[in-house]
Every structure is written in C-alpha cells, then in structure tokens.
Amino acid sequence: xxxxxxxxxxxxxxxxxxxxxxxxxxxxxxxxxxxxxxxxxxxxxxxxxxxxxxxxxxxxxxxxxxxxxxxxxxxxxxxxxxxxxxxxxxxxxxxxxxxxxxxxxxxxxxxxxxxxxxxxxxxxxxxxxxxxxxxxxxxxxxxxxxxxxxxxxxxxxxxxxxxxxxxxxxxxxxxxxxxxxxxxxxxxxxxxxxxxxxxxxxxxxxxxxxxx
Numbered sequence: 001x002x003x004x005x006x007x008x009x010x011x012x013x014x015x016x017x018x019x020x021x022x023x024x025x026x027x028x029x030x031x032x033x034x035x036x037x038x039x040x041x042x043x044x045x046x047x048x049x050x051x052x053x054x055x056x057x058x059x060x061x062x063x064x065x066x067x068x069x070x071x072x073x074x075x076x077x078x079x080x081x082x083x084x085x086x087x088x089x090x091x092x093x094x095x096x097x098x099x100x101x102x103x104x105x106x107x108x109x110x111x112x113x114x115x116x117x118x119x120x121x122x123x124x125x126x127x128x129x130x131x132x133x134x135x136x137x138x139x140x141x142x143x144x145x146x147x148x149x150x151x152x153x154x155x156x157x158x159x160x161x162x163x164x165x166x167x168x169x170x171x172x173x174x175x176x177x178x179x180x181x182x183x184x185x186x187x188x189x190x191x192x193x194x195x196x197x198x199x200x201x202x203x204x205x206x207x208x209x210x211x212x
Contacts, residue, residue, distance in 0.1 A: 001020065002018070002020075004017040008034045014192060015067075020125050027050075027053055029122045041071075059151050062092055083113040085139070126144065147189065150189065177211045
C-alpha cells in the first residue's frame with residue numbers, strides 16, 4: 001500500500017492518493033479531492049502511471065469535494081459519498097461562495113453511495129466503510145487492518161468541529177468511541193494535519209480521554 005498526501009484548498013485539507021503498491025501502473029483511488037486545482041495530484045498520478053479507479057469521499061464539505069468532477073472527468077471514474085451528506089454535496093456553489101468567496105460549479109450527482117459495512121477495493125486492498133456521524137451527518141471512516149482514513153472525524157490531537165449544519169457532538173462522541181475499538185497500531189490519516197496512531201491518540205487526545 002502507498003498513501004500519498006496532498007494538502008489542498010485554503011482550508012489545508014488532505015487529499016490522499018491511495019495505491020495498491022508503489023509500483024508504476026498500480027490500481028489507485030483518489031480520496032477527498034478538495035480543490036478545483038488538483039494539478040499536483042494529477043501530475044503525481046501521471047508520473048507513476050497509476051490507474052485511477054474511483055473517488056472516495058469521507059464527507060461532503062466544500063473543502064473535501066470541490067475537485068470531484070475534475071478528477072471524474074480526467075479519469076472517467078465514479079465518485080462515492082454517504083447519502084446523508086447529499087445536502088452538502090448539492091450546496092457546494094453556495095458554500096464555496098460563502099466560505100471562499102469564489103464561484104464553483106455544482107457537482108454532478110454521485111455515482112453511488114457509501115453505506116455502513118460496505119467493502120471498498122483498490123486492487124487487492126480492502127477497506128470497510130464505517131458511518132461515523134458527528135462532524136457531518138454523512139461522515140465516514142475507511143478502515144483497513146492497519147490504516148484508518150478518518151476524514152474530519154478524528155485528527156491528530158483533535159477532532160472535527162460540530163458547530164456546522166449537521167454536526168452533533170453527541171454523535172461525534174459515539175463515533176470516536178467506536179474508533180477507539182481499533183488496535184493501537186492502526187495509523188490514522190485525517191482530513192487535516194498530520195498522521196497519528198490510535199494508541200497515541202488514546203493517550204494524548206483531550207477529546208478521547210473522557211470517552212467511556
């Protein structure tokens with residue numbers, strides 16, 4: 001497995017290029033392309049001749065979905081998001097104008113919806129979809145044996161905000177408690193900032209210490 005991080009958008013969101021291996025031509029998915037300018041992502045894919053198969057979204061906020069149609073058009077691939085975030089998906093032009101002061105076209109409809117328990121494949125890699133609401137109604141984490149792509153549910157020493165429409169601290173607390181069932185060695189790849197491990201977050205993350 002190879003996970004390459006690209007920090008995009010004024011909100012410094014993490015876009016991940018997930019490849020089955022680091023070999024040229026490997027099956028690949030793009031996760032959370034959060035800006036219209038994804039040239040660095042596409043140059044990286046081209047450099048390694050990766051075969052992009054899909055776009056996976058951890059949730060529907062503007063800084064995670066803005067570049068979805070750019071990627072879909074470039075590689076003729078499907079994009080998947082949780083249905084509970086369709087309101088965010090559809091409000092992209094308004095949200096981009098409000099938060100970024102820029103005009104962004106509406107997204108085309110998703111090609112399918114992520115649901116709790118779904119298995120997503122990237123070559124021989126397999127991720128399970130966990131529905132983890134709290135930051136948004138349709139937030140998901142993508143779970144593999146040693147890797148958790150946590151979106152804006154869990155950060156290194158922090159968590160996603162819950163004061164935006166669809167947010168709920170009560171729901172987020174339940175989602176975080178579920179993530180704490182993962183093994184300590186599982187490495188998290190969040191929607192912002194750097195990586196960490198479940199074990200380290202269990203010890204130092206102030207939002208996790210009071211969860212019982």
